[in-house]
Amino acid sequence: MLQSTAINTNGNATGVAEGTKQGTTGQAEKMDTNGMSPETGTSSQEQSANSVINIKGLSLTFETNDGPVHALSDIDLTINQGDFVSFIGPSGCGKTTLLRAVADLEQPTGGELWVNGVSAQQARLNRDYGYVFQAPALYPWRTIAGNISLPLEVMGIPKSERQDRIARNMELVNLSGFDKKYPWQLSGGMQQRASIARALSFDPELLLMDEPFGALDEIVRDHLNEQLLRLWDKTDKTVLFVTHSIPEAVFLSSKIVVMSPRPGRIYDVIDCNLPRDRGLDIREAPEFLEIAHRVREGLKEGHSYDD
Amino acid sequence: MTTDALISPGVTGGQGLWSRLMSGKTGPVLVIVMAIIAIWYFSAVMLNSPFQKEIYKRNSVEWTTSQLISDTLSQERPVLPAPDQVVVELYKTTILKKVTSKRSLVYHSWITLSTTLLGFIIGTVLGILLAVGIVHNRSLDKSLMPWIISSQTIPILAIAPMIIVVLNAIGIQGILPKAFIATYLSFFPITVGIVKGLRSPEVIHLDLMRTYNASNWDLFWKLRWPSSVPYLFTGMKVAIATSLVGAIVGELPTGAVEGLGARLLAGSYYGQTIQIWSALIAAALLAAGLVSLVGISNKVVLKKMGMAQ
Numbered sequence: 001m002l003q004s005t006a007i008n009t010n011g012n013a014t015g016v017a018e019g020t021k022q023g024t025t026g027q028a029e030k031m032d033t034n035g036m037s038p039e040t041g042t043s044s045q046e047q048s049a050n051s052v053i054n055i056k057g058l059s060l061t062f063e064t065n066d067g068p069v070h071a072l073s074d075i076d077l078t079i080n081q082g083d084f085v086s087f088i089g090p091s092g093c094g095k096t097t098l099l100r101a102v103a104d105l106e107q108p109t110g111g112e113l114w115v116n117g118v119s120a121q122q123a124r125l126n127r128d129y130g131y132v133f134q135a136p137a138l139y140p141w142r143t144i145a146g147n148i149s150l151p152l153e154v155m156g157i158p159k160s161e162r163q164d165r166i167a168r169n170m171e172l173v174n175l176s177g178f179d180k181k182y183p184w185q186l187s188g189g190m191q192q193r194a195s196i197a198r199a200l201s202f203d204p205e206l207l208l209m210d211e212p213f214g215a216l217d218e219i220v221r222d223h224l225n226e227q228l229l230r231l232w233d234k235t236d237k238t239v240l241f242v243t244h245s246i247p248e249a250v251f252l253s254s255k256i257v258v259m260s261p262r263p264g265r266i267y268d269v270i271d272c273n274l275p276r277d278r279g280l281d282i283r284e285a286p287e288f289l290e291i292a293h294r295v296r297e298g299l300k301e302g303h304s305y306d307d
Numbered sequence: 308m309t310t311d312a313l314i315s316p317g318v319t320g321g322q323g324l325w326s327r328l329m330s331g332k333t334g335p336v337l338v339i340v341m342a343i344i345a346i347w348y349f350s351a352v353m354l355n356s357p358f359q360k361e362i363y364k365r366n367s368v369e370w371t372t373s374q375l376i377s378d379t380l381s382q383e384r385p386v387l388p389a390p391d392q393v394v395v396e397l398y399k400t401t402i403l404k405k406v407t408s409k410r411s412l413v414y415h416s417w418i419t420l421s422t423t424l425l426g427f428i429i430g431t432v433l434g435i436l437l438a439v440g441i442v443h444n445r446s447l448d449k450s451l452m453p454w455i456i457s458s459q460t461i462p463i464l465a466i467a468p469m470i471i472v473v474l475n476a477i478g479i480q481g482i483l484p485k486a487f488i489a490t491y492l493s494f495f496p497i498t499v500g501i502v503k504g505l506r507s508p509e510v511i512h513l514d515l516m517r518t519y520n521a522s523n524w525d526l527f528w529k530l531r532w533p534s535s536v537p538y539l540f541t542g543m544k545v546a547i548a549t550s551l552v553g554a555i556v557g558e559l560p561t562g563a564v565e566g567l568g569a570r571l572l573a574g575s576y577y578g579q580t581i582q583i584w585s586a587l588i589a590a591a592l593l594a595a596g597l598v599s600l601v602g603i604s605n606k607v608v609l610k611k612m613g614m615a616q
């Protein structure tokens with residue numbers, strides 16, 4: 001109840017009623033109050049001009065048999081075009097849930113969430129983002145090339161262009177020559193790289209990546225970190241990136257969101273403006289270590305009350 | 308104890324040979340087959356001897372045990388024919404007869420086989436269509452499923468004559484009524500299998516399609532259908548066998564003169580037990596052949612799909 005009041009005040013400030021947004025209880029209240037303040041509509045649109053993700057007072061509670069689980073509570077966050085935002089925090093602090101909410105795979109129970117200025121649902125319908133799951137999630141009856149081709153087929157891209165894009169993205173993740181292999185013939189790390197190539201294949205402006213490199217060994221991870229950084233630098237994509245690794249977060253990000261569990265909330269947001277053309281050796285530079293230190297402190301304080 | 312006597316050569320042949328034989332797949336199967344044959348001979352002697360003793364008595368013949376055994380195993384209309392009698396009958400009615408002859412078991416097997424296959428194909432298509440409807444439409448799920456399940460609780464022997472008579476009345480004759488009975492039995496395992504298969508994709512695979520805003524068409528053809536292929540084959544293995552049962556049952560009420568069912572029926576009219584048993588063996592061989600054919604195509608298809616490891 002304490003949460004829902006917070007949502008309402010938040011909703012009053014900048015809420016926009018939109019038909020496509022699914023009417024959970026929190027949003028229904030929001031839309032009622034919205035009618036009384038017509039000027040709020042413009043403020044949200046101004047924000048959406050350069051911001052890709054707008055989150056205000058977002059909460060998400062799972063109703064389970066053991067009672068409600070507050071996976072996300074009162075999240076406020078704005079992510080701009082071209083940001084690389086890492087989410088770091090202990091297991092169960094809601095990182096995956098937040099990413100899934102942005103992807104319209106989970107329905108928030110309160111607050112607001114805008115993606116590219118429209119609802120998360122509309123953004124999904126517009127195919128605005130590419131999602132890399134924690135597991136590779138390759139289809140076992142498709143070859144690696146076939147798996148990368150899947151979104152392209154669904155989105156109706158012609159065959160000749162498909163082949164082009166498959167080859168390009170397989171090269172990007174160092175999988176050239178494995179196109180005819182089936183998933184079970186590849187190591188877990190290679191499968192995960194294939195799933196990254198699949199998400200990149202249709203060239204989405206927004207990338208949502210849930211611990212994509214979690215299962216990879218150090219060397220492959222370093223390599224892919226560099227590749228991803230270069231890709232981001234070149235293309236001005238917006239990336240939301242969940243990780244457990246502090247060096248990875250600091251190396252990749254323009255912004256680091258430190259989260260804390262039970263209920264899942266944002267503990268700290270750290271700006272991290274290392275030079276864009278950085279290489280892996282920056283990990284020894286003092287400014288890198290300083291940011292890493294702040295992240296580590298945030299993580300420690302964020303969940304000092306258990307483990 | 309007859310079994311012991313029969314398999315003992317294997318045992319005395321040396322422990323090494325015995326354990327080597329039993330560790331493979333053929334060894335245990337061979338032992339079972341031999342045990343069955345031994346029990347079969349033993350039962351044939353037991354079941355046929357009362358009649359044989361009757362004959363001895365009537366003709367006042369002195370008999371020895373070995374005489375009795377050899378006579379019980381060579382009666383013309385035994386209660387239980389001996390395996391070798393059935394083998395000889397099978398040989399006579401397959402190899403020695405032209406396949407077009409009404410007395411050829413190959414001819415009758417072909418009649419039953421064609422009914423089985425037609426019924427199986429219709430059953431598979433029907434089973435798939437029903438399953439697709441059930442998975443995509445909640446009200447179909449609620450309304451169809453109870454009917455489908457209760458259809459299988461009715462004994463097929465009870466409704467087979469009605470199906471034949473009704474279809475005959477509206478002018479459908481020949482292979483189709485029999486095939487429909489085969490269909491009646493074979494669509495069910497297909498429907499159950501495919502329903503399960505279409506619902507089998509993992510959440511993460513469904514989520515992936517959701518992120519692409521995939522159409523239901525793509526969702527079906529690119530995810531649900533490929534996921535259900537292994538389930539389809541499991542269903543087909545059962546369906547081909549039940550289809551054969553349906554085809555044989557379908558031949559009974561027509562007073563048919565063709566097919567393994569007709570052979571069974573005619574055999575029982577005239578007390579031709581050897582003919583009954585050879586028809587039974589032919590049906591069993593047909594079933595085994597069909598099931599393993601489905602099994603082989605299962606392997607081939609899964610391998611083609613890259614799912615066989």
Ligand SMILES: Nc1ncnc2c1ncn2[C@@H]1O[C@H](COP(=O)(O)OP(=O)(O)O)[C@@H](O)[C@H]1O
Pocket residue numbers: 062063064069070071089090091092093094095096097098264
């Ligand atoms: N579908 C669900 N049903 C119930 N509880 C869930 C569900 N998904 C996640 N949770 C719970 O929500 C919390 C946050 O989970 P998650 O977002 O996966 O955390 P993280 O990714 O940071 O490890 C956890 O306590 C988890 O158990």
Ligand SMILES: [Mg+2]
Pocket residue numbers: 095096097134210
């Ligand atoms: Mg997670």
